[in-house]
Amino acid sequence: MVYNSSTDIFEVASQGRMLVITDIHGNLEDFKRYESIFKGCLDQLKVVITGDFIHELDNNYDGSVEVLERVKCYYHQYPxxxxxxxxxxxxxxxxxxxxxxxVDQKRAFESYLRERFGGKWGSKFRSYLEFFRELPVAIKTGNGVIISHAGPYSDFKNQEELRNITLAGYRGNKPLEKMMLNRPGNYSKEDLExxxxxxxxKVMVAGHTIVDGVDTVYGKQMILSSSLSSGRKAYLELDLEAEINDVEDLIPMVRWLE
Structure with a gap:
């Protein structure tokens, strides 16, 4: 198996704005609403999709394939x-x-691909796996914000561990598993700091945990629910040129999906 050979932290310069969108989970309608915000602006506006864009969880139409194909297209066409x-x-x-x-969403999605693509499902699935292997685990901004799907974890060693976190593979890789699954409560204020x-x-932004649009953790982490939410749906319009010292500096940058 070929693993991600590039860095698992992507770094962006402190210029312009960045939309941070979390946990679409196959909600095609919500993705289209976000698309209407950033489409046509990608020469100036940066966008981060923080993972979990597949696997519909709300008993509606599963638009995972359509969302995945759109995400792949944007990712490969727009820096x-x-x-x-x-x-x-x-x-x-x-x-x-x-x-x-x-429900095991992994097994359900693979069954859905079999039904949808028939004998071609295997090649389609392999192309999706190749795309997933391209994806970094975190993004750092020049003004001190780290963005990831979930995490962190208590026994984190150093930045190089995160930078090379997929080199040990995806299966049985405990540090990577923690960065994928950890929620507030799995780590302390001291762990986060x-x-x-x-x-x-200075600050961490993540998704993964369902909240009413936005929540703050230990004064240093913002949790966003951009689609799968316990109420409202929020995203972050991050000013990459602003001074960021704690999560309160991010609150004015929160936007609500109308």
Whole structure:
């Protein structure tokens, strides 16, 4: 198996704005609404999709394939369009179940591909796996914000560990698993602060945990729910030129999906 040979942290300069969008989970209608915000602006506006863009979880139409194809297209055509690995994409690479609402979403998605593409499903699935392997785990901005799907974890060693986190593969890789799955409660305030210090950042932004649009953790982490949410749907319009010292500096940059 070929693993991601590039860095697992992508770094962006402190210029312009960046939209941070989390956990679309195959909601094609929500993706189209976000698309209407950034489409046509990708020469100036940066976008980050923080993983978990597949696996519909809300008992509606599963637009995972349509969302995935759109995300792939933007990712490969526009340097300002960034995509991170989430635990639902990672589950396919690690061959691990992804249970939500009593259903193994990994197995359900693979069955859906068989039904949709018939005898061609294998080649289609392999192309998706190749795409997932291209995805970094985190993005760092020049003004000290680190963006990931989830995490951090208590026994984090140094920035190089994160930079090379997929080199040990996807299956049985405990540090990567923690970065994919950890929620507030899996790490302490001290763990978060130590992680930020070691990666040279002031604030962390993540998805993964369902909240009412936005929540803050330990004054140093912002959790966003951009599609799958317990209420409202929020995204971040991050000013890459602003001084960021704590999560309160990000609050005025939160936007709501109307």
């Amino acid at each position: 300002n369009f960034h995509v991170l690995l989430g635990n639902h994409e990672w589950a396919h690479l690690a061959d691990e179940p992804a249970y939500k609402m009593g 130590r992680f930020l210090e070691l990666v040279g950042c």
